[in-house]
Amino acid sequence: MKPFTTIESHAAYLPATNIDTDIIFPARYLLLLDREGLGQYLFRDRRYEDDGTPVPDFVLNRAPFTDAKVLIAGSGFGCGSSREQAVWALTGHGICCVIAPSFGEIFASNSLKNGLLPLILSEELTADLGARAKIGAIFTIDLQNRVLKVDGEAVAPIDIPEDQRQALLNGWDETDILVKEEGERIAAFEQSHRAAQPWLFLETRL
Amino acid sequence: MADRTLYEKIWSSHVIRDYEDGSSLIYVDRHLLHEVSTPQSFLAMEEKGRTLHRRSANLAVPDHAVPTVDRHKPIADPLARAQTQRLIENVARHDIPFIPLDDLRQGIVHVVGPEQGFTLPGITLACGDSHTSTHGALGALAFGIGASECGIVMATQAIRQRRAKTMRVTVTGTRAPWITAKDIALTLIARIGANGASGHAIEYAGPVISAMSMAERMTLCNMSIESGARVGMIAPDETTFDYIAGRPLAPTGEMLERALAYWKTLHSDPGAVFDREVTIGVTGLAPVVTWGNSPEDVLPIDGCIPAPAAEPDATRRGRRERALSYMGLSAEAPIEGTPIDAVFIGSCTNGRLEDLRAAAAIATGRKVAPGVRAIVVPGSGLVGRQAEAEGLVEIFRTAGFEWRAAGCSMCVAMNGDRLEPGQRCASTSNRNFEGRQGAGGRTHLMSPAMAAAAAVTGCLTDVRKLVGAEA
Ligand code: SF4
Numbered sequence A: 001m002k003p004f005t006t007i008e009s010h011a012a013y014l015p016a017t018n019i020d021t022d023i024i025f026p027a028r029y030l031l032l033l034d035r036e037g038l039g040q041y042l043f044r045d046r047r048y049e050d051d052g053t054p055v056p057d058f059v060l061n062r063a064p065f066t067d068a069k070v071l072i073a074g075s076g077f078g079c080g081s082s083r084e085q086a087v088w089a090l091t092g093h094g095i096c097c098v099i100a101p102s103f104g105e106i107f108a109s110n111s112l113k114n115g116l117l118p119l120i121l122s123e124e125l126t127a128d129l130g131a132r133a134k135i136g137a138i139f140t141i142d143l144q145n146r147v148l149k150v151d152g153e154a155v156a157p158i159d160i161p162e163d164q165r166q167a168l169l170n171g172w173d174e175t176d177i178l179v180k181e182e183g184e185r186i187a188a189f190e191q192s193h194r195a196a197q198p199w200l201f202l203e204t205r206l
Numbered sequence B: 001m002a003d004r005t006l007y008e009k010i011w012s013s014h015v016i017r018d019y020e021d022g023s024s025l026i027y028v029d030r031h032l033l034h035e036v037s038t039p040q041s042f043l044a045m046e047e048k049g050r051t052l053h054r055r056s057a058n059l060a061v062p063d064h065a066v067p068t069v070d071r072h073k074p075i076a077d078p079l080a081r082a083q084t085q086r087l088i089e090n091v092a093r094h095d096i097p098f099i100p101l102d103d104l105r106q107g108i109v110h111v112v113g114p115e116q117g118f119t120l121p122g123i124t125l126a127c128g129d130s131h132t133s134t135h136g137a138l139g140a141l142a143f144g145i146g147a148s149e150c151g152i153v154m155a156t157q158a159i160r161q162r163r164a165k166t167m168r169v170t171v172t173g174t175r176a177p178w179i180t181a182k183d184i185a186l187t188l189i190a191r192i193g194a195n196g197a198s199g200h201a202i203e204y205a206g207p208v209i210s211a212m213s214m215a216e217r218m219t220l221c222n223m224s225i226e227s228g229a230r231v232g233m234i235a236p237d238e239t240t241f242d243y244i245a246g247r248p249l250a251p252t253g254e255m256l257e258r259a260l261a262y263w264k265t266l267h268s269d270p271g272a273v274f275d276r277e278v279t280i281g282v283t284g285l286a287p288v289v290t291w292g293n294s295p296e297d298v299l300p301i302d303g304c305i306p307a308p309a310a311e312p313d314a315t316r317r318g319r320r321e322r323a324l325s326y327m328g329l330s331a332e333a334p335i336e337g338t339p340i341d342a343v344f345i346g347s348c349t350n351g352r353l354e355d356l357r358a359a360a361a362i363a364t365g366r367k368v369a370p371g372v373r374a375i376v377v378p379g380s381g382l383v384g385r386q387a388e389a390e391g392l393v394e395i396f397r398t399a400g401f402e403w404r405a406a407g408c409s410m411c412v413a414m415n416g417d418r419l420e421p422g423q424r425c426a427s428t429s430n431r432n433f434e435g436r437q438g439a440g441g442r443t444h445l446m447s448p449a450m451a452a453a454a455a456v457t458g459c460l461t462d463v464r465k466l467v468g469a470e471a
Helices: A027-031 A085-093 A105-112 A123-134 A162-170 A174-196 B006-012 B039-047 B078-094 B109-116 B130-138 B147-156 B181-192 B214-227 B238-244 B253-263 B314-327 B353-363 B381-389 B392-399 B448-457 B463-467
Strands: A007-014 A070-073 A097-100 A117-120 A138-142 A147-150 A153-157 B015-018 B023-027 B030-033 B058-060 B124-127 B141-144 B158-162 B165-172 B200-205 B231-233 B276-281 B288-290 B298-300 B342-345 B373-376 B424-427 B442-445
Touching: A007 A123, A027 B078, A070 A123, A085 A105, A097 A123, A105 A117, A105 A162, A105 B147, A123 A153, A174 B015, A174 B023, A174 B147, A174 B158, B006 B141, B006 B200, B006 B231, B030 B109, B030 B147, B039 B078, B039 B147, B058 B109, B109 B124, B109 B130, B109 B214, B109 B381, B124 B130, B124 B147, B130 B141, B130 B214, B130 B231, B130 B238, B141 B231, B147 B158, B181 B214, B181 B276, B181 B288, B181 B298, B200 B214, B214 B231, B214 B238, B214 B353, B238 B253, B342 B353, B342 B448, B353 B381, B353 B392, B353 B448, B353 B463, B381 B392, B424 B448, B448 B463
Parallel strands: A007 A070, A070 A097, A097 A117, B030 B058, B030 B124, B124 B141, B165 B200, B165 B276, B200 B231, B342 B373, B342 B424, B424 B442
Antiparallel strands: A007 A138, A138 A147, A147 A153, B015 B023, B023 B158, B288 B298, B288 B442
């Protein structure tokens, strides 16, 4: 995973609530086997007509938001299906941070595995930032110093757990850490768990 | 020890270590795999030269992308064929227990897990699918994860998570005929909202739950994710233990006795404190359907579509307006009588034998309305075989329903079973999102009996009126 560096960018505002992962990445593209190249399917059915022409008033089709790295959305962003493709489509498009009052839980944990910051702010503040985004304000996501700035002025602290912050900043792979640091603990736990609940460790024969 | 909730008991018995930041490393007893969410997980695991941690903790079955017709032929869609083939190769390379497409036991992961006895009380179970909450019906702590996390679980059998807050949903009262677990689930989501249980693990309790069959409990836990909860669970009881006994992968003999002794301790203690308590009274409840594009957009079948103007919040008003236009409905019109084009009976929510029985009871002696395409897709091949044995398949066919092979089918529309733009569907699945059943398709969620009633009348129908007062 790429280390998270400070972002400065326009922000695209999608005020709708409950933007589910089917909207972010329609199911029919889940048949693709790759993680790469999925940015083109981001919001496919809202961003493009059936024949592939861009929908002119969809925010990501309008300058200066076409290459916005920040997305601001209503509550419940990423609810629904657990598909990680929703995150890969966002990052594939170049989005590094989504700001919303709440997120689908699986979406939020998927984001953190892929260098995408899910930033929770109050409903009021989100709407306020959305309004500023619309008129072209520049957002700065400074994770190092835990601060969100709009047009250079600090508007909110970036308040996420320290482990998640470190993982994003350093681009850590969680499995690497588990494998390197927790292997013995996992093995020891497994041994005592096996003794307590041996029926969970029968060999599966189908 | 202080009184604890069911969730806390299972959680704490799986904690490998607590970190200072409030997260924990927890052990994952079981991992279910399907073809759609795992190709990238295997890649990630293998890129790093890692191996599978423990073979028998895993069970794989293709379900999402597989066709429900012509199963003796190779899969026609090249992408679906490649994805299913990829799963076959991946599981072979790691010797993961696998149920192939031509096996009678094949079906939707969340139907197959409990059916095979892979899901047991007191376990942690993960799967790259949000409806993994289904397995909580057996008293398991089961949750959906993403593809990266699937790779982590395969390699380590562990996952780092934060403990959820707890919410108890107590269901009381007396259910009228035709009021199903699906109606109760949708009523709860309407009450607390599609994000209402976000951050929480739900425990369903109360007399109505105790009286429910396992199939109904699974329907209810399945829909937990639609209220934002990653986990839904029900304390195991005699109904659960009877269900498990004799299942192929369940313990037997002395092992089962030991397990039962433990499983009987898995309930919230009398003094356990939940972060939130919600009570749902079911007395007087009418069968419900959804009208919009969120599972919280619920109406009693005799209700009228809400007017956006009545919603004071501008964002929510906007969402209602968009939903009305997407769904092709008019504000304040009665929902009953809305003409439909398609009916889908199936999915991990309502694709079990009891669901098919309920639908068949309505289909008996009736015909699918002209112009309506109705399909019935069993949750597994074993459900299908039993439906055949009980004569349900014959009833469906005679009534003009298409009978299919097991899979996710039109719940997610990845396999060719899908709505055309603008088509309206009475569906027993769990999501009415825009495009969920095919781009431009319009989904109304409801119970199997209600979907069957819609099939035979050609419009959204109150099943109680259809069968008359005698039921
Ligand atoms: S039936 Fe639908 S909800 Fe269930 S696992 Fe399949 S696609 Fe997901």
